[in-house]
Amino acid sequence: MKKRTFYALLVVIILVVASLSVVGCGYNNFSKVINPEKKPLAVKSVGAPYEGKLYKIDFESYLTGDPFIDLNMTLRSSYDKITIIVGDPSFKGCSGMECALRKRTAMELGLMIGAIYGVKPYIENIQKGANNTSALYKAAYEAMKNVKSDYLGMMQRIDIGLGRIGNKKHLVIILLGPAEGATINRVFCPRQGVLVIEGKSEDALFVEVLTIKRLIGSAVR
Numbered sequence: 139m140k141k142r143t144f145y146a147l148l149v150v151i152i153l154v155v156a157s158l159s160v161v162g163c164g165y166n167n168f169s170k171v172i173n174p175e176k177k178p179l180a181v182k183s184v185g186a187p188y189e190g191k192l193y194k195i196d197f198e199s200y201l202t203g204d205p206f207i208d209l210n211m212t213l214r215s216s217y218d219k220i221t222i223i224v225g226d227p228s229f230k231g232c233s234g235m236e237c238a239l240r241k242r243t244a245m246e247l248g249l250m251i252g253a254i255y256g257v258k259p260y261i262e263n264i265q266k267g268a269n270n271t272s273a274l275y276k277a278a279y280e281a282m283k284n285v286k287s288d289y290l291g292m293m294q295r296i297d298i299g300l301g302r303i304g305n306k307k308h309l310v311i312i313l314l315g316p317a318e319g320a321t322i323n324r325v326f327c328p329r330q331g332v333l334v335i336e337g338k339s340e341d342a343l344f345v346e347v348l349t350i351k352r353l354i355g356s357a358v359r
Contacts, residue, residue: 167299172314172336174328179203186349193345198326208327210354212309213254217331220255220285221303222247223312227289236317239340243313244287246347247335251311252282254354290318304332311335315343325350 178198182205186193197205201212224230224244229237260277268276288294290312297303304310314320314336323342327333335350337343 168295169299171298171304171328171332172312172334174200174326176200178205178326180205182206184349184353186345188341188345188348191341193323193342195342195346195349196322196324198324200326200328201330205326206353209325209333209350212327212331212333213350213354215306215309215331217309218284218307219303220251220309221311222251222285222287223290223294223310224287225290225313225315226317227291228317230289236340239344240313240315240317243340243344243347246344246351247311247313248282248285248287250347250351250354251285252278255282255285256280298332304329306330309333313343315340 178200180199180203182197182199184195184197186195197209199205199208201208222244225240229240256274256277260273263273263276264270294303298310298312302308309331311333312335314334316339320336320338320343322336323338323346324336325334325346335343335346337346
């Protein structure tokens with residue numbers, strides 16, 4: 139009986155250690171996702187004017203050598219699910235100017251995603267004989283039914299680090315601003331299915347989303 143108890147405890151300990159190792163690996167890998175250790179293959183800087191101010195945004199490439207190809211390839215690929223990481227959990231249910239600005243950015247990003255992924259179902263519904271209004275409504279539903287918003291908590295960091303989200307089937311878009319420690323204005327895709335939008339101010343983060351929309355030719359105004 140004592141032997142059985144010992145072996146049972148040993149198995150439990152091994153499982154706990156293995157689980158903690160996986161969690162630690164995922165958490166550490168997340169840092170490498172948002173702060174790639176390797177140098178970008180190329181960097182293209184864009185000056186984006188907004189409300190009388192010029193924002194310098196660095197677009198970095200880690201996939202193809204052209205950051206704009208990385209961007210188009212990542213945003214226009216077909217995914218089963220899409221997750222928008224709005225930011226730190228402190229933004230959940232918050233109030234105040236910083237919160238309002240982040241929500242504005244997340245909403246703009248959602249509109250862009252809806253425009254990109256609504257094109258195909260819109261055309262399909264028109265071809266099936268639906269009128270324009272009906273086709274637009276159905277396209278919006280189809281585009282957004284697999285899109286969700288989330289916050290950058292521990293589990294989300296682990297899932298991204300382990301590649302459970304942010305892969306060829308599940309796109310993740312991560313917003314990083316001052317609350318998340320951002321110190322630079324940059325946009326990059328560190329791996330397939332991951333887009334990081336980093337801005338050192340909330341206004342810069344918003345301008346970056348507007349710039350991405352322009353660069354990929356989104357129809358949203």
